[in-house]
Amino acid sequence: MKRKMNKLFILPALMLPLLFFSCDAQGDFNFFSLQDDVAFGEQLHEEILANPEEYPVLERYASQNNQAIYTYVEDIMNRILESNEIYNRDVFEWQVTIIDKDVLNAFAAPGGYLYFYTGFLNFAGSEAELAGVMAHEIAHSDRRHSTDRMTKVYGIQILWSILLGEEPTLMGELLANLTTGLGGLAFTRDNEYEADEYALRYMYSVYDNPVVNRNYELRAMQDFFNRMEDEYGVEGDGQLDFLRTHPYNDDREANMTSIWEDLGSPVGVYYTDNHNAIKLLLQ
Numbered sequence: 001m002k003r004k005m006n007k008l009f010i011l012p013a014l015m016l017p018l019l020f021f022s023c024d025a026q027g028d029f030n031f032f033s034l035q036d037d038v039a040f041g042e043q044l045h046e047e048i049l050a051n052p053e054e055y056p057v058l059e060r061y062a063s064q065n066n067q068a069i070y071t072y073v074e075d076i077m078n079r080i081l082e083s084n085e086i087y088n089r090d091v092f093e094w095q096v097t098i099i100d101k102d103v104l105n106a107f108a109a110p111g112g113y114l115y116f117y118t119g120f121l122n123f124a125g126s127e128a129e130l131a132g133v134m135a136h137e138i139a140h141s142d143r144r145h146s147t148d149r150m151t152k153v154y155g156i157q158i159l160w161s162i163l164l165g166e167e168p169t170l171m172g173e174l175l176a177n178l179t180t181g182l183g184g185l186a187f188t189r190d191n192e193y194e195a196d197e198y199a200l201r202y203m204y205s206v207y208d209n210p211v212v213n214r215n216y217e218l219r220a221m222q223d224f225f226n227r228m229e230d231e232y233g234v235e236g237d238g239q240l241d242f243l244r245t246h247p248y249n250d251d252r253e254a255n256m257t258s259i260w261e262d263l264g265s266p267v268g269v270y271y272t273d274n275h276n277a278i279k280l281l282l283q
């Protein structure tokens, strides 16, 4: 993807952390402000819209089927966003874009921008599976894993000098890396564990909520990853982007099971028929 390095666009947003240094929930220092996360997400989104060959967006208003697919996916997102464990639900943009490509992939950009491929929607076996992975992507964005990662990799000193315009080359590199999920800085193993944990917590926190009207089976997310691993091989084979960015293994599965047990081993529902109806529209 060709990147437009628009320094003037980013710099005003970068001024904000001068006044509002932020820490994440673990007390780790994040150099960037919440508004920076949104600005980075916006920039990435514009790049995606400007590259229809690589990212052919499913046009919402091209057909009634497409509208129904968007409504289904957005409703799932909005249900998860009812969770009061999502810190930035009123600050970030929270929008989902569907990429019309038969590729098993999904990713989250900073600031609440979520992307799902039609190949991913086809692979998911139930609404609960899709909700689980979507909650995981929401957690990456809400927990600010991209800008946390940038803070750790570059360090405060270098980020200051970039901010002051002393490192123009690094400024370009930083912008390129922030559009992560597209081959930039990979999330860490800890990021993945945290995203799994929060995904389960988000979904469980809206159980029996009449507005949400879904008790998603929390183990559906494990089903999804297990099936993906069965079909596409073990982590790190480099063939499938989603497995490369979300390496799945027995430790991750055990971690999810133990969180599920901590939550009282709740039994939920898969909503498989809802998902099958949408798959028919994708044909």
Ligand SMILES: [Zn+2]
Pocket: 136, 140, 187, 191, 192, 195, 245, 246
């Ligand atoms: Zn992840």
